Amino acid sequence: MKQCIRYATTSDQANLAWAEIGQGMPLVKAANWLTHLQYDLESPVWAHWIRFFGEHFRYIRHDERGCGLSDT
Numbered sequence: 001m002k003q004c005i006r007y008a009t010t011s012d013q014a015n016l017a018w019a020e021i022g023q024g025m026p027l028v029k030a031a032n033w034l035t036h037l038q039y040d041l042e043s044p045v046w047a048h049w050i051r052f053f054g055e056h057f058r059y060i061r062h063d064e065r066g067c068g069l070s071d072t
Contacts, residue, residue: 001054005037005069017069018062022054029053029061036068037061 003021010016019037040046040061053059063070 001051003037003041003050003054007069014065014071016062016065016071018060020058020060021050022057022059024057027053027057027059029059031062031064031067033064034067035061035063037063038069 001021003019005017005019007015007017017037041050050059050061066072
C-alpha cells in the first residue's frame with residue numbers, strides 16, 4: 001500500500017505536507033510533535049497503525065509546521 005504525499009500552501013507561503021493512504025471514509029489523524037510522513041511508515045511505533053487504518057479508511061495525516069516535510 002502506497003501513500004500519496006501532497007502539499008498545501010498557506011497564506012504566508014509555507015508548504016505544509018499531508019498524506020493519504022487507502023480508500024473509503026476519511027479518517028484524519030491530528031499531528032503530534034516530531035511527525036514525518038515518510039519515516040512514520042518505517043517506524044516500529046506507527047507503521048502497523050498506518051497500514052491498518054489505510055486498509056479500512058482513507059487515512060489522512062499531516063506534518064505540523066516545522067516538522068517532517070512541512071516548512072517552518
